[in-house]
Amino acid sequence: MLSRFRFDRDRRATHTPRLFTLWILTLLALPMLALNPAAFAAASATRATEFKLANGMQVVVIPDARAPVITHMVWYRVGAADEQRGTSGIAHFLEHLMFKSTEKIAVGEFSKIVSRLGGQDNAFTGHDATAYFQRVSKDRLPRMMEMEADRMVNLRLDEKEVLTERDVILEERRSRVENNPSSLLSEQMDAALYLNHPYGVPVIGWYHEIQKLSRQDALTFYKHYYAPNNAILVVSGDVTGDEVKALAEATYGKIPSNPDVVTERHRPQDPPPLVPRRIELKDARAGNFSFHRDYLVPSYQTAKPGEAEALDLMMKIAGSGSTSRLYKKVVVEQKLASTVGGDYSGGGLDSGTLSLYAVAADGVALEKVEAAVDAVLADVAKSGVTQAELDRAKSGYLADYIYESDNQATLARRYGWNLAVGRTVADVENWPAAISKVTLDDIKAAAAQYIDLKRSVTGYLKPDTRGVAERTAPDASPAAATSVVR
Amino acid sequence: MKSIQGSVAAVRAGARIDNALRLTVRVAILALFLGVTLTRPASAMNIQTIKSPGGIEAWLVEEHGVPLMALRYAFVGGNSQDPAGKDGVANFLTAMMDEGAGDLKSEEFQERMEDISMRMSYDDSKDALYGSMETLTVNRDKAVELLRLSVQKPRFDTDAVDRIRQQLLANITYSDKDPEKVAMKTWYAKAFEGHPYARPSNGTAATIAGITHDDLAAFHKRTFAKSNLKIVAVGDITAAELGRMLDDVFGALPANADLLAVEKTMPVNVGTQSVVEMDVPQSVAVFGLGAMLRKDPDFMAGFVVNHILGGGGFSAKLMEEVREKRGLAYSVYTYLQPFQHASIVAGSVATKNESMAESLQIIRAELKKMADNGPSEADLKAAKDYLTGSYALRFDTNSKIATQLLGLLQDDFGPDYVETRNKQVEAITVDDAKRVAKRMLDSDGLIVTVVGKPVGLKAATPVPAGIPNRG
Numbered sequence: 001m002l003s004r005f006r007f008d009r010d011r012r013a014t015h016t017p018r019l020f021t022l023w024i025l026t027l028l029a030l031p032m033l034a035l036n037p038a039a040f041a042a043a044s045a046t047r048a049t050e051f052k053l054a055n056g057m058q059v060v061v062i063p064d065a066r067a068p069v070i071t072h073m074v075w076y077r078v079g080a081a082d083e084q085r086g087t088s089g090i091a092h093f094l095e096h097l098m099f100k101s102t103e104k105i106a107v108g109e110f111s112k113i114v115s116r117l118g119g120q121d122n123a124f125t126g127h128d129a130t131a132y133f134q135r136v137s138k139d140r141l142p143r144m145m146e147m148e149a150d151r152m153v154n155l156r157l158d159e160k161e162v163l164t165e166r167d168v169i170l171e172e173r174r175s176r177v178e179n180n181p182s183s184l185l186s187e188q189m190d191a192a193l194y195l196n197h198p199y200g201v202p203v204i205g206w207y208h209e210i211q212k213l214s215r216q217d218a219l220t221f222y223k224h225y226y227a228p229n230n231a232i233l234v235v236s237g238d239v240t241g242d243e244v245k246a247l248a249e250a251t252y253g254k255i256p257s258n259p260d261v262v263t264e265r266h267r268p269q270d271p272p273p274l275v276p277r278r279i280e281l282k283d284a285r286a287g288n289f290s291f292h293r294d295y296l297v298p299s300y301q302t303a304k305p306g307e308a309e310a311l312d313l314m315m316k317i318a319g320s321g322s323t324s325r326l327y328k329k330v331v332v333e334q335k336l337a338s339t340v341g342g343d344y345s346g347g348g349l350d351s352g353t354l355s356l357y358a359v360a361a362d363g364v365a366l367e368k369v370e371a372a373v374d375a376v377l378a379d380v381a382k383s384g385v386t387q388a389e390l391d392r393a394k395s396g397y398l399a400d401y402i403y404e405s406d407n408q409a410t411l412a413r414r415y416g417w418n419l420a421v422g423r424t425v426a427d428v429e430n431w432p433a434a435i436s437k438v439t440l441d442d443i444k445a446a447a448a449q450y451i452d453l454k455r456s457v458t459g460y461l462k463p464d465t466r467g468v469a470e471r472t473a474p475d476a477s478p479a480a481a482t483s484v485v486r
Numbered sequence: 487m488k489s490i491q492g493s494v495a496a497v498r499a500g501a502r503i504d505n506a507l508r509l510t511v512r513v514a515i516l517a518l519f520l521g522v523t524l525t526r527p528a529s530a531m532n533i534q535t536i537k538s539p540g541g542i543e544a545w546l547v548e549e550h551g552v553p554l555m556a557l558r559y560a561f562v563g564g565n566s567q568d569p570a571g572k573d574g575v576a577n578f579l580t581a582m583m584d585e586g587a588g589d590l591k592s593e594e595f596q597e598r599m600e601d602i603s604m605r606m607s608y609d610d611s612k613d614a615l616y617g618s619m620e621t622l623t624v625n626r627d628k629a630v631e632l633l634r635l636s637v638q639k640p641r642f643d644t645d646a647v648d649r650i651r652q653q654l655l656a657n658i659t660y661s662d663k664d665p666e667k668v669a670m671k672t673w674y675a676k677a678f679e680g681h682p683y684a685r686p687s688n689g690t691a692a693t694i695a696g697i698t699h700d701d702l703a704a705f706h707k708r709t710f711a712k713s714n715l716k717i718v719a720v721g722d723i724t725a726a727e728l729g730r731m732l733d734d735v736f737g738a739l740p741a742n743a744d745l746l747a748v749e750k751t752m753p754v755n756v757g758t759q760s761v762v763e764m765d766v767p768q769s770v771a772v773f774g775l776g777a778m779l780r781k782d783p784d785f786m787a788g789f790v791v792n793h794i795l796g797g798g799g800f801s802a803k804l805m806e807e808v809r810e811k812r813g814l815a816y817s818v819y820t821y822l823q824p825f826q827h828a829s830i831v832a833g834s835v836a837t838k839n840e841s842m843a844e845s846l847q848i849i850r851a852e853l854k855k856m857a858d859n860g861p862s863e864a865d866l867k868a869a870k871d872y873l874t875g876s877y878a879l880r881f882d883t884n885s886k887i888a889t890q891l892l893g894l895l896q897d898d899f900g901p902d903y904v905e906t907r908n909k910q911v912e913a914i915t916v917d918d919a920k921r922v923a924k925r926m927l928d929s930d931g932l933i934v935t936v937v938g939k940p941v942g943l944k945a946a947t948p949v950p951a952g953i954p955n956r957g
Contacts, residue, residue, distance in 0.1 A: 067882035099800070108810055111800035116868050118875015120799075135879055167813030174768035175816055175836050179665060237882075284765060287659035323596050331649065332593070338652040359656050392600060399603030402554070403620060407883050 056229030089205015574689015769938025774832025796820025860920025
């Protein structure tokens with residue numbers, strides 16, 4: 001996800017190249033607390049209310065009355081993977097421009113008004129969806145809906161404003177990508193992983209294409225995709241479905257639908273993968289030697305029933321945390337890497353990925369690290385996992401969701417994302433049951449089918465030692481580097 | 487895996503507030519599933535101050551609709567207690583606290599935590615070492631036992647120490663190539679030269695290589711004590727139960743911490759600008775000044791002035807001038823950060839090498855304008871409206887409540903602060919804001935560090951004569 005504005009001052013820097021790890025799906029609802037896997041099978045209560053406005057806008061309300069606060073989100077079923085070739089970055093660019101002006105809102109005033117009302121706002125863009133949100137006290141909800149509905153169709157763009165914002169986005173790209181070799185490698189790996197699908201193009205866009213994006217590009221994209229019948233309203237917090245319905249009808253409900261938006265989304269799909277791909281990036285700014293691997297696999301939306309859940313559990317057992325197979329073997333026992341991990345990203349509309357990374361221990365060749373990781377994965381594919389591991393992974397997911405769903409904004413995101421990629425409220429709420437059904441055989445079958453190098457890209461990131469030698473004094477410690485200073 | 491993420495994570499600027507925010511505890515969701523409705527405006531929150539049978543004090547917010555609890559605690563001291571030559575030992579310790587305790591070695595300890603779905607994490611800042619524990623009520627006794635072992639009897643086994651050392655070293659190597667982190671680290675080294683706040687909280691490759699089991703054990707023994715302990719609990723636990731828990735977990739700790747004296751200080755090297763060359767297309771600058779301590783009567787006015795200048799996102803002057811009007815940066819901001827022994831107002835901007843000089847010039851001009859004229863009546867009103875209106879957003883989950891309260895406790899405020907805070911903001915007048923802006927924003931004294939290849943930007947020594955050193 002790319003956001004319009006950086007919230008956090010200390011942006012997290014991990015060694016993993018994933019810029020936009022999607023939220024793994026869903027939320028679960030539990031009638032009781034027992035943490036055994038059987039609890040997953042227990043009936044899960046419906047939490048969200050769902051309805052449609054006459055103009056086709058979908059609405060989901062997730063009541064949470066713990067504090068008099070609301071999260072208000074509008075999701076559009078359009079993202080970077082829907083862009084026309086040659087205009088990469090336009091979805092994200094438009095997201096920024098949506099904060100400019102309308103007839104009712106002066107230039108740059110949108111966020112200032114939200115702020116004066118004691119609220120916080122932002123927006124983000126992914127390959128499959130774009131979302132706008134505000135967090136405000138309950139009594140400000142009507143005003144937020146009025147403003148969000150206004151900019152759904154009444155955006156005004158001034159040529160100069162557009163060009164200035166394009167410069168901002170080029171700076172955003174420099175911060176996120178050009179300044180960071182891990183991100184550069186990640187982009188290159190994605191471009192290699194997807195032979196034909198637009199997931200291979202970065203959400204933020206290629207630099208040379210962003211440079212040429214125009215006001216007209218933005219408006220064309222906007223006029224086609226931004227319409228109530230291509231949008232989902234998600235409201236979580238201290239509010240009822242009836243209250244939201246009345247407000248939504250009075251605001252979003254007044255906007256005519258756009259018959260040109262096709263609800264079926266067809267993007268170019270990938271052919272069956274035939275050849276493993278390998279990439280090596282040498283960069284003086286890479287501190288460590290690191291190994292990266294992505295596999296193209298189904299997503300929750302494209303998988304056969306139960307398959308995505310099996311991939312989720314398999315990767316938790318293999319690669320999540322210090323009790324995972326990879327960590328125990330490659331870090332603790334073999335001491336070949338200082339860190340190792342992996343996960344499944346299953347939120348995509350058209351496909352998902354299995355991702356792995358490892359940072360080599362001092363002096364260990366990446367080939368050795370790769371072989372060790374492959375051995376662990378091969379063992380999972382050949383022999384499966386144990387019942388104890390599977391039970392623990394299921395319980396772990398249960399607990400994760402209990403703890404992590406504390407946040408109404410997180411709830412809104414889970415429902416919003418799922419609906420934006422074509423899943424349903426029922427899919428979200430039945431996820432625990434689906435997880436509970438996964439068997440040892442399912443895990444083994446999923447591993448055997450998808451841990452296949454033909455589906456993969458392997459990336460090595462290596463410090464370019466010659467580059468470093470040219471650039472700095474013999475002692476390349478940070479202290480020496482800073483001594484360039486006065 | 488704390489050691490992978492936790493310690494890579496921070497631009498350990500020592501940002502205490504940031505650190506506290508990162509200690510996310512997530513608690514209350516079960517209420518939703520259980521059909522329990524809890525309405526809890528910030529003003530209605532019942533904060534109890536309790537004392538255990540053994541005399542340990544804590545704040546408690548009970549919430550029995552939710553069969554979960556969160557415990558947050560701080561040992562005052564933090565990485566400014568790292569002994570000379572052992573930079574990074576506090577941070578190292580935080581990464582070792584779930585790596586085995588009592589008779590349980592690392593793997594067994596972590597598997598037991600997983601078996602009961604307990605969450606435990608530690609983090610360090612300049613002034614405190616933070617701990618966080620979350621558990622389901624049904625597993626509370628088991629969680630308390632693991633927490634007790636961790637707090638009282640961490641093992642520091644050689645194999646675990648060496649493994650974590652590798653991770654910390656890899657993190658340092660990584661951070662040393664990250665322009666933003668290098669800019670921040672260099673800024674602290676300049677601004678607090680000669681003071682413990684100058685030291686890199688993650689240590690250096692050399693110090694981390696030299697830290698032993700004994701160093702970790704000694705740091706633990708010195709800083710984990712009852713005299714410097716602050717505790718907040720939120721969730722499904724009564725005062726009596728919490729009292730027993732506190733005695734179990736913390737009761738056997740030494741009465742008094744053995745802390746090194748840390749002097750009150752102000753930034754030095756004022757008016758300097760340094761450039762660290764790094765071959766990147768975009769330079770990152772960190773800039774800052776000394777500011778008022780948390781208990782200074784002008785603190786809140788300073789907080790509001792910072793909000794108007796650079797803390798308020800798209801409403802802030804710097805965002806308007808640098809990003810919105812000129813497209814020079816994606817990110818530009820300031821913050822007011824009161825540490826225990828010093829305070830700063832600092833910020834950062836990232837822009838292509840060719841634009842750094844211009845961006846810094848604009849930032850200096852905005853600082854000067856704010857110092858000379860103060861904010862307008864309208865700016866002040868907008869800032870107050872946001873700050874008072876959004877205060878409730880800080881209390882909409884149990885985890886946020888715990889974070890907020892621990893911060894107040896650490897700053898020696900009473901529970902009534904939550905009630906009076908908005909009134910303090912409201913009370914600030916334009917004259918207050920003008921006076922405090924002038925006091926705080928001495929643009930000539932700005933300490934600037936830039937990392938990258940900024941065009942036309944030179945390292946500069948202090949402005950000669952006449953500028954008093956604020957240290």
